Amino acid sequence: MVSIPEPDRNAQLAYGAYLSGPAGHCFECHSPLTPKGPDLASNLGAGGFEFHGSWGVRISSNITLTGLADRSDDEIKAMITSGRRPDGSRMLPPMAYAYYTNIKHEDLDAIVAYLRTLPAK
Ligand code: HEC
Numbered sequence: 804m805v806s807i808p809e810p811d812r813n814a815q816l817a818y819g820a821y822l823s824g825p826a827g828h829c830f831e832c833h834s835p836l837t838p839k840g841p842d843l844a845s846n847l848g849a850g851g852f853e854f855h856g857s858w859g860v861r862i863s864s865n866i867t868l869t870g871l872a873d874r875s876d877d878e879i880k881a882m883i884t885s886g887r888r889p890d891g892s893r894m895l896p897p898m899a900y901a902y903y904t905n906i907k908h909e910d911l912d913a914i915v916a917y918l919r920t921l922p923a924k
Contacts, residue, residue: 819917849924854897861895868923880911
């Protein structure tokens with residue numbers, strides 16, 4: 804197992820990058836899958852990874868500026884922790900909201916601040 808040093812919690816963007824990447828695995832699902840694995844190098848957060856399960860087929864959402872521009876910070880945080888969109892619709896299980904329910908407020912702040920810095924894809 805590779806051990807990744809935890810960045811300084813006060814460096815919010817670096818900490819958000821750490822939480823969404825090596826700690827929270829957001830981008831392994833939220834980046835398109837290539838034969839070599841998720842395309843983290845040029846399509847980080849662009850979504851498009853297709854999941855097949857007993858619940859059907861679900862495609863991961865774009866979580867760059869393109870996908871999140873119209874969402875407020877609170878809406879994004881609620882989507883991550885509850886699996887519900889602002890219109891009340893529910894996400895299916897591959898989005899790992901059940902594991903994110905108890906993320907601390909300051910950690911969610913860091914994740915959202917970091918997502919807002921991703922280039923539109
Ligand atoms: C195991 C794969 C997986 C992981 C890990 C994952 N997601 Fe998701 N996520 C999905 C899928 C699939 C959807 C679409 C769900 C649906 O439409 O039912 C989704 C949906 C979302 C949405 C809703 C977007 C919208 O506008 O509807 C947000 C926001 C989101 N994820 C953020 C995150 C963040 C932030 C993390 C890391 C903390 C994360 N996700 C980790 C698979 C994943």
